[in-house]
Amino acid sequence: MNAEHIDNQLDAYLDGELPEQERRNVFEHLHGCRQCHQTLADAKSLRARLANLPVEGPAPDFFAQALANAANQDRQAPMNRWATVIGGTIAAGMALLVVVGMLGRTPAPELTPELQGVTLALHESRTLNLVFSSAEALEGARLVVELPHGLELGAYPGEQRVRWKTSLQAGRNVLPLDLIAVAGNGGEIVAHLRHGDKSKTFRLRVNVTDATSFLIEEKPTPGQA
Amino acid sequence: MSGDPTAAEFETLIRPHLDRLYRLAYRLTLTVADAQDLVQDVLVKLYPRRDELSSIDDLTPWLSRVLYNQFVQQTRRYRSQRFRVVLETDGDPMDSLAGPGEDPAEEALRSFDISEVRSALGRLSEDHRTVLLMHDAEGYKLQEIQIITGISVGTIKSRLHRARARLRELLTADGTFSGPNA
Known part of the structure; x- marks a missing residue:
């Protein structure tokens, strides 16, 4: 498996979508392939940046006002x-x-x-x-x-x-x-x-x-x- | 809570879901103003459907789907509307809209990284950005996204893969992401 990189499987690997045997194969490959290991680290980094993107909250009275508007x-x-x-x-x-x-x-x-x-x-x-x-x-x-x-x-x-x-x-x-x-x-x-x-x-x-x-x-x- | 029993009943049903609905709206629209507008429009649509709401066991995905559909519908409307320009500017002392006005606290929160990621997200196609933010930023599972958007899991996976690749490409190009190809 080391002969070929596995970029196209890393998303599924991180999403927990791979069957057990394939997951194990990817895991073993990552230990022997510096490039794929780095790609995985980058993918994790990107996901962390997205997960940490803040959500700017609404105006303080927005929910109450929006509910009142709906009723009106x-x-x-x-x-x-x-x-x-x-x-x-x-x-x-x-x-x-x-x-x-x-x-x-x-x-x-x-x-x-x-x-x-x-x-x-x-x-x-x-x-x-x-x-x-x-x-x-x-x-x-x-x-x-x-x-x-x-x-x-x-x-x-x-x-x-x-x-x-x-x-x-x-x-x-x-x-x-x-x-x-x-x-x-x-x-x-x-x-x-x-x-x-x-x-x-x-x-x-x-x-x-x-x-x-x-x-x-x-x-x-x-x-x- | 409102003194009107009907409004109070609606609020009881909806209140627990408002934060989540707003977050999804913000992810879809990318701005507070648009997110508030979207949530407001959804509440106006849902209010006459109180009986239907009360009969639904799991409101969370159902409400998210309503909001997503409203977003898609409005996006289509947006695309079809255009102002008509009747006169070119003739040198009148008209000011531009640009200028100060940002909330300083909000500005302080905007780190370089966040603004770069947001900028790159803005350059993704809407289809890609939507699934990417729902999955990677909000943590929706693939099956949940399928329920909300009506898009097959296979298509969602494909869009996610391409969206991440494109985002990496954009961030690498502007120097804020040091991928293997940087």
């Missing part, structure tokens, strides 16, 4: 599913452009820019363009959009929390959201934009009126988050 979203779910059918029958409205913020070089302690208000009629389906401005390209940016009770995205009916992973290019990046007001009085759309360890949160207030006509309120775009 479940309470809202039946009405949302019902109302989606109605909302989906309404023709799409004109596009509405809302600049929700820019990405700052320094992490602002106040992550919420000035709120902008939008009013939609109940069961109205409209395109809301969220615009993110960035001076440079950002690979692997993540966006989480949280919707209040009564608002849904056409592509994701029944989901109050939708996530994307994407790349932003330098300039203005537009994410069109087909927003449907299906119930309730509106609330805040919260968008969390993350890149690496940095994150910013933007909030957009949406009022839902029980009327066939609607009023759009656009406040001046905040200069910077």
Whole structure:
């Protein structure tokens, strides 16, 4: 056995997956083969490094908050599913452009820019363009959009929390959201934009009126988050 | 615990598994933010299935499988979504996102070795990284990984072997691993 190296058996050897006789053969080979012995040591070292990779824990109150969120979203779910059918029958409205913020070089302690208000009629389906401005390209940016009770995205009916992973290019990046007001009085759309360890949160207030006509309120775009 | 008996029942079922679920989520996603998002999404999905949860004898592998499936589903969605660029930058005073902000304590914990291993892991394919971290970092057995992912044991072994070889190659190339071929 010494004539041939046994690299391809070492994983199974370390995993305890080899039958007894083969395990004994590998064991004997390792005593007589310096190269395979070194390969085994390297394999053990690599596994130790992986086993010691730390797991960064969640935020201190994350589990409690996540459980509460799950319960809250479940309470809202039946009405949302019902109302989606109605909302989906309404023709799409004109596009509405809302600049929700820019990405700052320094992490602002106040992550919420000035709120902008939008009013939609109940069961109205409209395109809301969220615009993110960035001076440079950002690979692997993540966006989480949280919707209040009564608002849904056409592509994701029944989901109050939708996530994307994407790349932003330098300039203005537009994410069109087909927003449907299906119930309730509106609330805040919260968008969390993350890149690496940095994150910013933007909030957009949406009022839902029980009327066939609607009023759009656009406040001046905040200069910077 | 919540005063709502239904929420309390759900919490009683799920709480003992949250740490393990979060660890798996972290291994799959590699970041705290994504791991929290993944766990949150799973809890939202599971809440209406309380009766089903209470009827399952061994929740651990079942919950892990739900989380893994959610991860795969979201990864597919991620790949299909793209922002649409409407205007090129026109010289406006727009800042970049880069900058300070890391937790100093967290930074202190990041040894050179850990960051190099993480960097190399990030260069593995997702399929390879997933089984490697589940097996070698989290200690899942091959059969457990099979149950969670639905991938055959033979394929898992093959991926593990190739993932380790690729990781050694990457670490050797950057000088942080002194294998026989270094």
